[in-house]
Amino acid sequence: MDYIGRLTAHLPTANRLLMVKADGSVSIHADDRAYKPLNWMSPPCRIEEAPGVWRVVNKAGEELRITLEEVLHDSSHELGVDPGLRKDGVEAHLQELLAASPGVLREGYTLVRREFPTAIGPVDLFCRDAGGGSVAVEIKRRAGIDAVEQLTRYLELLNRDPLLAPVAGVLAAQSIAPQARTLAEDRDIRCVVVDYDALRGIERDELTLF
Amino acid sequence: MDYIGRLTAHLPTANRLLMVKADGSVSIHADDRAYKPLNWMSPPCRIEEAPGVWRVVNKAGEELRITLEEVLHDSSHELGVDPGLRKDGVEAHLQELLAASPGVLREGYTLVRREFPTAIGPVDLFCRDAGGGSVAVEIKRRAGIDAVEQLTRYLELLNRDPLLAPVAGVLAAQSIAPQARTLAEDRDIRCVVVDYDALRGIERDELTLF
DNA sequence: CGTTGTATGTCGCAT
DNA sequence: ATGCGACGTACAACG
Numbered sequence: 001m002d003y004i005g006r007l008t009a010h011l012p013t014a015n016r017l018l019m020v021k022a023d024g025s026v027s028i029h030a031d032d033r034a035y036k037p038l039n040w041m042s043p044p045c046r047i048e049e050a051p052g053v054w055r056v057v058n059k060a061g062e063e064l065r066i067t068l069e070e071v072l073h074d075s076s077h078e079l080g081v082d083p084g085l086r087k088d089g090v091e092a093h094l095q096e097l098l099a100a101s102p103g104v105l106r107e108g109y110t111l112v113r114r115e116f117p118t119a120i121g122p123v124d125l126f127c128r129d130a131g132g133g134s135v136a137v138e139i140k141r142r143a144g145i146d147a148v149e150q151l152t153r154y155l156e157l158l159n160r161d162p163l164l165a166p167v168a169g170v171l172a173a174q175s176i177a178p179q180a181r182t183l184a185e186d187r188d189i190r191c192v193v194v195d196y197d198a199l200r201g202i203e204r205d206e207l208t209l210f
Numbered sequence: 211m212d213y214i215g216r217l218t219a220h221l222p223t224a225n226r227l228l229m230v231k232a233d234g235s236v237s238i239h240a241d242d243r244a245y246k247p248l249n250w251m252s253p254p255c256r257i258e259e260a261p262g263v264w265r266v267v268n269k270a271g272e273e274l275r276i277t278l279e280e281v282l283h284d285s286s287h288e289l290g291v292d293p294g295l296r297k298d299g300v301e302a303h304l305q306e307l308l309a310a311s312p313g314v315l316r317e318g319y320t321l322v323r324r325e326f327p328t329a330i331g332p333v334d335l336f337c338r339d340a341g342g343g344s345v346a347v348e349i350k351r352r353a354g355i356d357a358v359e360q361l362t363r364y365l366e367l368l369n370r371d372p373l374l375a376p377v378a379g380v381l382a383a384q385s386i387a388p389q390a391r392t393l394a395e396d397r398d399i400r401c402v403v404v405d406y407d408a409l410r411g412i413e414r415d416e417l418t419l420f
Numbered sequence: 421c422g423t424t425g426t427a428t429g430t431c432g433c434a435t
Numbered sequence: 436a437t438g439c440g441a442c443g444t445a446c447a448a449c450g
Contacts, residue, residue, distance in 0.1 A: 003443080005443060006300060006442095006443035007297055007298055007299050007300055007442095007443055008297075008298045009295055009296060009297045009298070009443085010295075010296045011293075011295050011296075012293040012294075013293075014289070014290065014292050014293050015287065015288070015289040015290055016289060016292075017229075017287070017289070019227075019229075019239070019245070021239070021241050021242065021244070022241040022242065023241065023242045023243070023244065025244035025245060027244070027245040029229070029231070030289060030292040031231050031232040031233065031289040031290075031292065032231065032232070032233045032292065033233070033430090033431090034231070034233065034235035034237070034250065034252040034253060034430085035229070035235060035237040035245070035246070035247045035250045035252075035430095036245070036430070036431085037245050038292070038295050039295070039443090040244065040245045040443090042244040042245075042443095042445080043244060062443075072287055073285055073287060075283055075285070077225065077227070077282055077283060078225070079224070079225040079226060079227070079240060079241040080224065080225055080241075082224050082226075082240035082241065082242065082248070083221075083222040083223075083224055084222075085219055085220075085221050085248050085249070086219060086220045086221075087217055087218075087219045087428090088217060088218045088219070089216075089217035089218055089428095090217055090426080090427085090428095091425095091426065091427090092426085092448095119389075119392055120355070120389050120392060120393055121355075121389055121424075121425080122424090122425090141216075141426090141427090144438090144439095145438085145439090146356070146439095149359055153355075153393070177437095177438090179437095179438080213428075215428060216427095216428040217428060219428080243445090243446085244445080245445095246429095246445070246446085249428085250428085251428095252428090252430085272428075297443090299441095299442090299443090300443085301441075301442090331439085331440090350441095351441090351442090354424090354425095356440085360440085387423070387424075388422095388423070388424090389423085389424075
């Protein structure tokens with residue numbers, strides 16, 4: 001196998017698993033590296049099949065050349081349309097829940113905007129505290145140092161705006177890395193660990209009230 | 211299928227491809243999303259096989275429950291040890307090319323050192339400009355905000371050294387995200403978009419001259 | 421279509 | 436183990 005594209009790669013002859021999907025993708029698996037193939041081509045791409053040689057090319061001109069020396073097994077199956085995967089607990093959902101109940105972050109918080117736009121990207125939640133002060137909230141599932149850096153950038157920018165300043169910072173996450181917490185607190189960013197399940201419970205309770 | 215781990219996910223019944231590798235990994239594929247499975251478990255993990263039900267658990271307690279209703283096809287193959295994949299990357303090569311032709315970044319630049327060591331990691335290129343001033347260059351294939359942060363950290367550190375200061379910053383990449391450019395220019399970091407193919411051409415021309 | 425942020429990212433390397 | 440940077444990152448959402 002040879003790949004010529006964003007990088008070049010060569011793979012000597014060996015027994016391998018080739019997977020060709022209905023979406024047009026091709027992947028070459030060895031008996032390791034979990035679900036990641038040794039090489040692949042993502043759709044949309046075109047497969048040119050000559051005897052013993054496959055040439056897979058995509059729009060950008062990237063190319064996969066596969067030479068087949070022996071076929072140990074070959075089978076094909078109709079899988080039909082997949083009913084789809086339901087995920088729960090990703091950051092987007094956490095943001096929804098906190099947007100609905102900003103008081104969880106601190107008593108008296110009210111939401112001004114979700115995805116508050118700035119020149120360097122949107123702030124997850126923009127709130128006001130009980131005293132009318134501005135609060136920028138960064139939400140992560142797991143907060144690392146990068147999350148603190150991100151929020152710091154937003155705060156620096158927002159605090160240049162005399163209409164908004166002073167803007168306080170809150171880092172809300174299901175878990176916060178110790179180093180991230182240290183860095184955050186050093187920068188006067190408040191850390192809030194949120195319990196996703198409990199938050200979902202609050203949401204349910206509030207819905208029940210109406 | 212159900213996954214309970216870093217998030218929870220559920221997958222209704224359908225025809226799917228299950229791949230179990232010798233490394234112990236399990237992945238569940240549909241006929242789309244290229245090489246990425248709908249769900250998976252990475253090694254090390256343990257598969258408990260009951261009739262019609264697989265339970266895959268890893269060290270962190272994440273769990274995959276797979277219910278088999280019907281097996282359309284089942285086959286197993288020894289792939290043996292894989293001879294391994296040889297990759298030739300672009301990023302390292304880009305650094306080589308710029309090290310050989312620092313004048314591409316700005317007329318008069320000369321290379322002092324590649325991988326210039328600092329306490330927080332090596333600076334990709336350390337140069338002098340035509341006036342003898344210090345220049346730290348961060349090279350990326352695609353520069354995002356994180357690249358600007360990285361270079362900023364280097365510059366802050368380097369500028370504390372009175373023998374080097376002032377040190378100018380240059381971000382060189384094949385493509386630079388708009389937000390990264392905004393942040394960089396706000397911090398007086400110069401952005402240079404380099405053309406990999408053209409650079410390779412320059413290299414060839416210079417080699418031809420000698 | 422380009423841009424941006426997220427990811428069960430994964431992977432590899434240094435500490 | 437953990438932190439950090441690179442990845443052919445992939446991928447989806449959004450302007």
